[in-house]
Amino acid sequence: MSKTPQELYDERLKRVHDAIALRVPDRVPLIPVIEAFPMYYSGITIQEAMNDYDKAAAAYDKFFEDFDPDLAWDPIFMYPAKILELVDLKWFRWPGRGLEPNRIYQFIEGEYMKADEYDELAHDPTNFIQSKILPRHFGSLQGLRALEPIRNSIWLGWFTSFTPFASKELQEALEVLKKAGEELNKWLSFLGDYQKKMKEKWGLPVAYGSFSFAPFDLIGDTLRGTVPVMTDIRRRPEKLLKAIDAMTPIAIDMGVRGAKATGVPFVWIWLHKGVDEFMSDEQYKTFYWPSLKKLIEGLIAEDLIPIVYGEGSMNDRLEHMRDIPKGKAVYHFENVDMAKAKDILGDVVCISGNVPNSLLATGTPEDVKAYCKKLIDVCGKNGGFMMDTGALVDEAKPENLKAMFEFTKEYGTY
Amino acid sequence: MNYLIELFTNLEEDKVIEAVKDEIKKDTDPMAIIEACQSGMVEVGDRFEKNTYYLPELLIAAELFNAVMDILADKITGDDAQTKATIVLGTVKGDLHDIGKNIFKTLAEVNGFKVCDLGIDVPAGEFVEAVKKENAQIVGLSGLLTTVFTSMQEVVESLREAGLRDKVKVIIGGAPVDESIMKMVGSDAFTRNASEGISVCKSWVNA
Numbered sequence: 107m108s109k110t111p112q113e114l115y116d117e118r119l120k121r122v123h124d125a126i127a128l129r130v131p132d133r134v135p136l137i138p139v140i141e142a143f144p145m146y147y148s149g150i151t152i153q154e155a156m157n158d159y160d161k162a163a164a165a166y167d168k169f170f171e172d173f174d175p176d177l178a179w180d181p182i183f184m185y186p187a188k189i190l191e192l193v194d195l196k197w198f199r200w201p202g203r204g205l206e207p208n209r210i211y212q213f214i215e216g217e218y219m220k221a222d223e224y225d226e227l228a229h230d231p232t233n234f235i236q237s238k239i240l241p242r243h244f245g246s247l248q249g250l251r252a253l254e255p256i257r258n259s260i261w262l263g264w265f266t267s268f269t270p271f272a273s274k275e276l277q278e279a280l281e282v283l284k285k286a287g288e289e290l291n292k293w294l295s296f297l298g299d300y301q302k303k304m305k306e307k308w309g310l311p312v313a314y315g316s317f318s319f320a321p322f323d324l325i326g327d328t329l330r331g332t333v334p335v336m337t338d339i340r341r342r343p344e345k346l347l348k349a350i351d352a353m354t355p356i357a358i359d360m361g362v363r364g365a366k367a368t369g370v371p372f373v374w375i376w377l378h379k380g381v382d383e384f385m386s387d388e389q390y391k392t393f394y395w396p397s398l399k400k401l402i403e404g405l406i407a408e409d410l411i412p413i414v415y416g417e418g419s420m421n422d423r424l425e426h427m428r429d430i431p432k433g434k435a436v437y438h439f440e441n442v443d444m445a446k447a448k449d450i451l452g453d454v455v456c457i458s459g460n461v462p463n464s465l466l467a468t469g470t471p472e473d474v475k476a477y478c479k480k481l482i483d484v485c486g487k488n489g490g491f492m493m494d495t496g497a498l499v500d501e502a503k504p505e506n507l508k509a510m511f512e513f514t515k516e517y518g519t520y
Numbered sequence: 521m522n523y524l525i526e527l528f529t530n531l532e533e534d535k536v537i538e539a540v541k542d543e544i545k546k547d548t549d550p551m552a553i554i555e556a557c558q559s560g561m562v563e564v565g566d567r568f569e570k571n572t573y574y575l576p577e578l579l580i581a582a583e584l585f586n587a588v589m590d591i592l593a594d595k596i597t598g599d600d601a602q603t604k605a606t607i608v609l610g611t612v613k614g615d616l617h618d619i620g621k622n623i624f625k626t627l628a629e630v631n632g633f634k635v636c637d638l639g640i641d642v643p644a645g646e647f648v649e650a651v652k653k654e655n656a657q658i659v660g661l662s663g664l665l666t667t668v669f670t671s672m673q674e675v676v677e678s679l680r681e682a683g684l685r686d687k688v689k690v691i692i693g694g695a696p697v698d699e700s701i702m703k704m705v706g707s708d709a710f711t712r713n714a715s716e717g718i719s720v721c722k723s724w725v726n727a
Contacts, residue, residue: 142667199616209614210667332619337583339576340531383713384575418695419712441695441712463666468700497696500667 114309118176122311122492126411126456128433130489134482134518135176136511137313137458139415141183141498142210143507144169151208153201156187159296166300170308172504173511176492177313177372180300183498185211186293192286194245197328210500218242219329221338224345227329228352233257239329249279315372315410316364321353321397323378332379339389346393354397358404361412371411375401381418395426406434413438416459417497424450440496448485457485458492461510466495466502471509478513486518493518521556528560529567531580533587536560540588550595557588558630565630569715575623582626603634605725608650609660610638612671620694621662624714631718633658633725644671644678651684658721661707663694669701676706689724693717 109117117132124131145155148165155162162181170178187202197218200211218239219227227234237254241247252273259267270276304310319327325346326335338346361373379385380394398414405412413436420427420442427437428451438459439447447457460481465473478493485491493514499507524543527536536557543553564581567573607628611621618640625635636654638646647659659679661672672692679685690707693714702710708724711717 204616206614210665212616212665214616215619333579336576337580340580341533386571386574389574389576462698464669464696464698464701467666467669468704497666500665501669 109309111306111309115305115311118309119311122176125489125492126433126436128453128456128488128490130520133520134486134514135492136494136514137175137177137492138461138495138507138510139313139498140169140175140179142500143502144181145184146208146501147172147504151201152184152210153187153207155181155184156200156211157202159186159293163296163300170304170310173507174308175310175313175511178304178308178310179313180297180304182297182314186289189286189289189293192282192289193247196243196245213327215327215331217331217334219325221330221334221342224342224349227325228345228348231352231356243328246282247279249273249275249277252276312368312370313372314374315366315368315370316361317374317376318357318361318364318401318405318412319375320377320380320394320401321350321357322380322394323376324353324357325349326379335379336384339385339393343393350393350397354400355404357397357401361401361405361410362408365405365410366408371409373405373410373412375412375414377414377416377420380423381416381420382422383419387422390423391426395423399429402430402435406431411435416440416442421446427451428454430455436492438494444481445484448487448491452485452490456490456492458494459496461493461495463495463497463499463502466499466506466510469503469506471505474506474509475513478510479517482514482518489520521552524553524556525559525563528557528581528584529563531564531577531584533580533584536584537587537591540591544591544595550592554588554592554596557585561585561630565627565715568627569719578623578626604632604722605657606634606636606654607658607660607721608636608638608647608654608656609662610642610647611640611662612668612675613641613643614671615663615665615668616640617662617664617694620664620714621660624660624662624693624717627714627718628660628721631722633721644674647675648678648682648684651679651688652682657688658724659688659690660717660721661690661692661705663692664696666696669697669705672701672705672707680706689721691717691720 121131121135125135142152144165145152148168150161150165155165162184166181187200190198190200197214197216198211199205199214201207201209237251241251252270252275256267256270301312304312326332365371365373380390402412415438417440420439424447432454436456436458437451440459444460451457461477465477524539527539540553561581564573564577568578609621609625611618625637628635636650638650651659661675663672676690691709691711692702692705692707693711695712697710709720711720
């Protein structure tokens, strides 16, 4: 007798929670992060999916008819082009804005915060981000610059607090934000409806409650940029550390608020700049790890589950990463020696990842099965392991992704 | 000039600039100053390869070297530097990432290669044109996305159509490449690590 969607839903969530708590689940959970694959799979372009919610939904329908992960991604990664255009996001290129229709969108770094602005960021991150950084990130929100003096009225709470709103430029920015907000409302309802469908039709739990970032990356990704932040490590270490301290509670809050609002406990922390090649052990344990650890612990303290998503090589970081509460998080790896990771971290945290995206794109189903077998043999002993790809899934041969799913379900049974 | 090499290697930025200005005042041969900084740069590259220096140090060294060159720009005539070989380098069509490419470029130049950098989102035809124009021996294709392997393939294919494939070595670089991608693309080598990539290029030139 086939199971109801509700039964499947409960079973999948239990499987994932068991693996995370380092209990032995019924089988190895499957949690690949699916990005553009459903669009390639169903034959619509990324541009179509980013511009038409119904088309995106149809692509995901086709994907979920054929694939049944234990944690599933709704169309959140098909960011709404209409909103990106309205606000004129500067550090992003997408199909229709600098890219052909079927290319995956990309992040274009820039030095949006200057080296001499560290003190300002550390002193009052909210004010700095609202009135300085947002206007630099968004071409049509220049007027937000006028917000800077909003807290400095002659009395706190007096009507003159709103003097900045007398600015024509700010009023224009607010018009844009009103339109963007209306569209965001549509997009969020679309995602909400789709999640409901995922649960009710296929019994699929949504994979994410919210996203957050290592405090070092918050500064490096969209404020300073990679090259400037890496040189800041040597040129202005004290200022960088102060800024990291200032951003840490924000990183925690980012994860907590989102996850509490959605009621889904999984907070994905997308790691970027802490990889082996980027910084020395000394630099990692000074600038990267302490604040990331605080973020992980801060989320756990709120009963949330951090899924720390590392891409690239992190072999030299594993010993440091041991130092978190047991059975409360997930570490995802890409180019990491998984036997070593299991050995070092296995008694502390559930690990996942490492199935090479290149193998999915160019290999055969037999290659994929052999790789997954090795992973399950090495990492799957006594639970604490989830099957996942090395990076977000865009291009892959469908038969290879199917082989990963079918083989894991068959061979990964405990 | 050993003191300058040492200051450079230790990345004493202000002191290096000061020393360069002092040497100019003393009428030191500008080429001697450049050579000292180059030696420092080579040492930095070695330390990067040996994992005693990392990205912060390498990036600062590259900026420092450029700052020195800016100071000396109007004092040197012509470029009599010896080059090992010319590398045509670029991030392939559809990919806009440049950090990995730039690191590779820095290390290649430190190691005596001439680099013709085509930038990002480069169509196959531009690689072919540049190889012809520069008479290049090596083509470096960079990409961070898993969706641009076919762009890499197109470059190799275009080189073949232009009758240039046997005249150049092709190396692909970026986080997602591996042996299977190398075979699919039809390149001669792959690397996920800039200093390893340079070693491969050196082995080609020295062979």
